[in-house]
Amino acid sequence: MTDLATRTAALIREHLAAPHERVHAQTSAHLNGKFVESLHLLGYLRDFVSAQGIELVDARGRTYLDFLAGYGSVPLGHNHPAVAAAVKAAIDAAVPHFILMAPEALPAALAARIAALAPGELSMSFFMSSGSEAVDGALKLARAVTRRPRFVAAQRGYHGSTFGAMAVTGDPRLEIFEPFGPRTLVPWGDVGAIEAALKKRDVAAVILEPIQAEGGVNLPPPGYLREVARLCTKYGSLFILDEVQTGLGRTGTWFTCEHEGVVPDVMVLAKALSGGLVPISAYVTRPDLWRKAYGTLQSCELHCTTYRGGPLACAAALATIEVIDTLGLATRAHTLGEQLGRGLRAATAGHPLVREVRGRGLLWGIELATSKDGVAASLIAQWLVVNLLEKGIVTQVTTLSQNVIRVEPPLTVEPAHLDQFVTALREVLATQATGTLASLVGLGKQLIKQRLDAWRP
Numbered sequence: 001m002t003d004l005a006t007r008t009a010a011l012i013r014e015h016l017a018a019p020h021e022r023v024h025a026q027t028s029a030h031l032n033g034k035f036v037e038s039l040h041l042l043g044y045l046r047d048f049v050s051a052q053g054i055e056l057v058d059a060r061g062r063t064y065l066d067f068l069a070g071y072g073s074v075p076l077g078h079n080h081p082a083v084a085a086a087v088k089a090a091i092d093a094a095v096p097h098f099i100l101m102a103p104e105a106l107p108a109a110l111a112a113r114i115a116a117l118a119p120g121e122l123s124m125s126f127f128m129s130s131g132s133e134a135v136d137g138a139l140k141l142a143r144a145v146t147r148r149p150r151f152v153a154a155q156r157g158y159h160g161s162t163f164g165a166m167a168v169t170g171d172p173r174l175e176i177f178e179p180f181g182p183r184t185l186v187p188w189g190d191v192g193a194i195e196a197a198l199k200k201r202d203v204a205a206v207i208l209e210p211i212q213a214e215g216g217v218n219l220p221p222p223g224y225l226r227e228v229a230r231l232c233t234k235y236g237s238l239f240i241l242d243e244v245q246t247g248l249g250r251t252g253t254w255f256t257c258e259h260e261g262v263v264p265d266v267m268v269l270a271k272a273l274s275g276g277l278v279p280i281s282a283y284v285t286r287p288d289l290w291r292k293a294y295g296t297l298q299s300c301e302l303h304c305t306t307y308r309g310g311p312l313a314c315a316a317a318l319a320t321i322e323v324i325d326t327l328g329l330a331t332r333a334h335t336l337g338e339q340l341g342r343g344l345r346a347a348t349a350g351h352p353l354v355r356e357v358r359g360r361g362l363l364w365g366i367e368l369a370t371s372k373d374g375v376a377a378s379l380i381a382q383w384l385v386v387n388l389l390e391k392g393i394v395t396q397v398t399t400l401s402q403n404v405i406r407v408e409p410p411l412t413v414e415p416a417h418l419d420q421f422v423t424a425l426r427e428v429l430a431t432q433a434t435g436t437l438a439s440l441v442g443l444g445k446q447l448i449k450q451r452l453d454a455w456r457p
């Protein structure tokens with residue numbers, strides 16, 4: 001290594017060993033102070049310094065089971081050696097990065113691998129870095145193919161944070177970013193509302209998740225997705241399925257649309273594709289649609305981005321698919337999901353604060369109900385999440401339904417970890433049942449005290 005390389009490597013090690021007070025101060029000054037403050041107020045602030053597999057380790061040396069798994073983007077656990085080895089192999093081969101002006105081996109191999117896995121005729125991929133970007137790419141494809149303006153999406157559907165993705169995200173808080181362009185948000189599961197929108201024949205695409213993840217782990221009513229696909233064909237609109245959180249084994253099959261016997265016109269992938277190491281996303285579509293949108297010498301580069309499948313990202317994705325395939329992790333997610341579902345149901349049965357437990361494979365939600373004393377379900381959910389953290393389990397509520405706790409471990413989770421989760425949940429709920437209000441009042445007092453302490457000069 002050159003002197004400079006030795007120095008930069010040492011620099012990274014130094015930063016990683018920085019005292020957490022400095023990390024908090026820099027985050028507050030230069031990234032997002034309110035975020036740090038909110039973690040602190042909730043009692044959720046931890047300094048995670050290392051991670052291997054499902055285990056996270058904090059600065060005090062305490063270990064936690066990661067049942068959030070980067071919202072699904074750490075499918076093989078942290079720092080999976082097979083993904084790291086693939087990325088290192090690409091670095092050691094001194095491949096050119098972001099050359100853009102030539103066909104490249106790793107994106108080509110990854111696109112071919114995805115084509116072989118994806119259902120139906122989905123065989124053309126376009127790579128990007130984030131789920132939001134891939135959703136935007138899919139929406140653009142739909143406009144280019146149909147030359148229609150409108151998008152139809154579901155309330156509480158989450159598709160991302162870029163302008164296109166926000167436009168189809170069913171979150172009323174995003175109102176401050178309007179206008180988005182023509183869109184219709186319909187209730188999840190309501191086929192009639194979708195048909196009413198499609199009948200106007202100005203709809204470029206309907207976009208849905210096969211299971212609403214951030215919306216509260218909402219499963220589709222039987223036959224819903226198949227019917228939407230049929231209606232899209234009937235009215236000349238594209239059907240986009242956003243498998244950013246559900247794809248690549250999470251729910252017990254390679255893609256969740258397979259459960260429903262549906263092949264969309266466009267499928268969106270991200271999160272798990274990264275192997276938890278290098279961000280990468282994709283939309284995957286049929287050759288005829290791709291040709292219609294971009295199939296001329298003038299238009300073939302009309303949708304482009306610099307990071308459209310960098311070699312390290314593609315190496316991580318190829319390795320991730322290989323590991324999921326070799327270890328049969330999709331089938332395993334199905335089997336473990338049955339165990340998890342049974343455990344969650346048994347631990348919560350008859351509990352006055354649990355309204356429902358639902359999920360598929362290794363994506364589950366525990367929906368909490370408002371207490372008899374009127375304590376908001378979202379507050380109870382946060383109380384539960386913090387108590388689980390105290391018991392060494394990391395999880396969080398879903399973004400658009402904050403009364404639902406998600407259970408989303410890496411696909412490599414062991415049966416014993418699932419038992420640990422269920423036991424911890426049972427224990428926390430037992431305290432909850434007897435001391436709900438007292439605990440919540442206690443939490444409220446603690447929050448107020450912390451606020452006052454922070455405010456006092």
Ligand code: PMP
Nearest residue numbers: 130131132158159160242244245
């Ligand atoms: N679609 C779905 C279904 C998602 O869950 C997410 C992220 N939670 C996104 C899109 C956006 O992905 P990203 O955060 O990588 O932009």
